Amino acid sequence: xxxxxxxxxxxxxxEAGIDFVSYIPETRLSEILPVxxxxxxxTLVPVASEAEAVGIAAGASLGGKRAAVYMEGTGLFVSTYNxxxxxxxxxxxxxxxxxxxxxxxxxxxSYLFSHYGNKTKGILDTLGxxxxxxxxxxxxxxxxKDAVRMMHALKLPVxxxxxxxxxx
Amino acid sequence: MIRYDCFEWLAAQMTDQLxxxxxxxxxxxxxxxxxxxxxxxxxxxxxxxxxxxxxxxALPRRKVFVFESDGSVLLSLFNLPTLANLNPxxxxxxxxxxxxxxxxxxxxxxxxxxxxxxxxxxxxxGIDYAVTVSELEDFKKExxxxxxxxxxxxxxxxxxxxxxxxxxxxxxVDLLETKYRxxxxxxxxxxxxxxxxxx
Numbered sequence: 001x002x003x004x005x006x007x008x009x010x011x012x013x014x015e016a017g018i019d020f021v022s023y024i025p026e027t028r029l030s031e032i033l034p035v036x037x038x039x040x041x042x043t044l045v046p047v048a049s050e051a052e053a054v055g056i057a058a059g060a061s062l063g064g065k066r067a068a069v070y071m072e073g074t075g076l077f078v079s080t081y082n083x084x085x086x087x088x089x090x091x092x093x094x095x096x097x098x099x100x101x102x103x104x105x106x107x108x109x110s111y112l113f114s115h116y117g118n119k120t121k122g123i124l125d126t127l128g129x130x131x132x133x134x135x136x137x138x139x140x141x142x143x144x145k146d147a148v149r150m151m152h153a154l155k156l157p158v159x160x161x162x163x164x165x166x167x168x
Numbered sequence: 169m170i171r172y173d174c175f176e177w178l179a180a181q182m183t184d185q186l187x188x189x190x191x192x193x194x195x196x197x198x199x200x201x202x203x204x205x206x207x208x209x210x211x212x213x214x215x216x217x218x219x220x221x222x223x224x225x226a227l228p229r230r231k232v233f234v235f236e237s238d239g240s241v242l243l244s245l246f247n248l249p250t251l252a253n254l255n256p257x258x259x260x261x262x263x264x265x266x267x268x269x270x271x272x273x274x275x276x277x278x279x280x281x282x283x284x285x286x287x288x289x290x291x292x293x294g295i296d297y298a299v300t301v302s303e304l305e306d307f308k309k310e311x312x313x314x315x316x317x318x319x320x321x322x323x324x325x326x327x328x329x330x331x332x333x334x335x336x337x338x339x340x341v342d343l344l345e346t347k348y349r350x351x352x353x354x355x356x357x358x359x360x361x362x363x364x365x366x367x
Contacts (some may be wrong), residue, residue, distance in 0.1 A: 020226070048250050
């Protein structure tokens with residue numbers, strides 16, 4: 001992921017009001033982490049499992065933070081139970097920033113990821129989680145704002161699936 | 169030590185502390201004994217500690233109590249190293265460990281009925297204050313300290329398996345109602361909007 005995309009992504013999150021990010025580092029979007037750290041306006045919470053990343057973001061959201069969870073696409077499978085039992089059932093807004101591994105546009109796709117990628121949208125559909133696929137920087141900031149507006153309107157988790165040039 | 173006795177005493181001590189409960193009989197008993205808007209009865213295993221961490225980080229001036237069970241902590245053991253490293257000073261965790269998966273009609277031993285020591289696991293994960301109590305008076309001392317002192321506390325409360333919660337009439341307050349009650353309370357007491365939405 002190019003530095004410019006990382007900078008624009010973080011600036012877009014900030015502009016959209018996100019101020020809390022729980023996360024497990026992964027490769028494709030990892031360039032956002034030093035930018036998030038350098039910005040200083042985000043509460044950053046490194047965790048050991050995407051399952052608890054969702055729970056922690058839910059608690060923060062209920063406490064008044066505008067919360068996001070940054071994870072690899074595989075993390076959606078790990079955190080399905082938590083997204084359902086806390087995110088969906090309780091109706092807690094949070095933005096899922098997902099590195100959409102194994103998708104058609106994943107520039108690092110391989111047999112390691114494709115089996116996750118071709119089931120990712122199915123998982124989100126089953127959970128009733130709305131999502132946008134971000135495969136280019138075109139209108140990036142506007143689409144982040146759209147997703148945040150939707151998560152507040154639905155009072156549910158909403159996902160951004162980053163692929164294409166974000167996975168280079 | 170009986171969990172209901174712990175809760176009966178504890179409910180009378182609580183003022184503006186936030187409480188997050190897990191599933192199991194503790195949710196039923198706490199919901200029966202405490203009717204506060206500051207209670208967030210989650211109704212799921214393996215999530216209370218994470219949600220409590222998030223609340224503690226979001227509201228550093230509020231004291232957050234998490235009531236967990238042995239089965240729930242065992243389901244989400246990754247919480248322990250995360251909690252240790254975040255080390256929120258306004259969070260107190262009480263794990264009511266009955267050494268059993270005690271459902272409506274079942275009772276099967278959990279790992280803590282065998283060799284597993286949750287306080288030792290918490291210590292190993294890096295939580296500085298992790299202790300086990302098995303007497304009501306010791307439980308009261310830990311709660312009193314949690315109410316009056318800063319610092320992360322992880323207290324494993326060894327309790328007898330009891331079925332008293334099965335005789336309590338279940339509430340008809342659902343999860344969404346619980347959430348809104350809790351969040352509107354926070355909005356009032358914190359003086360800020362939390363759930364947004366233009367009608």
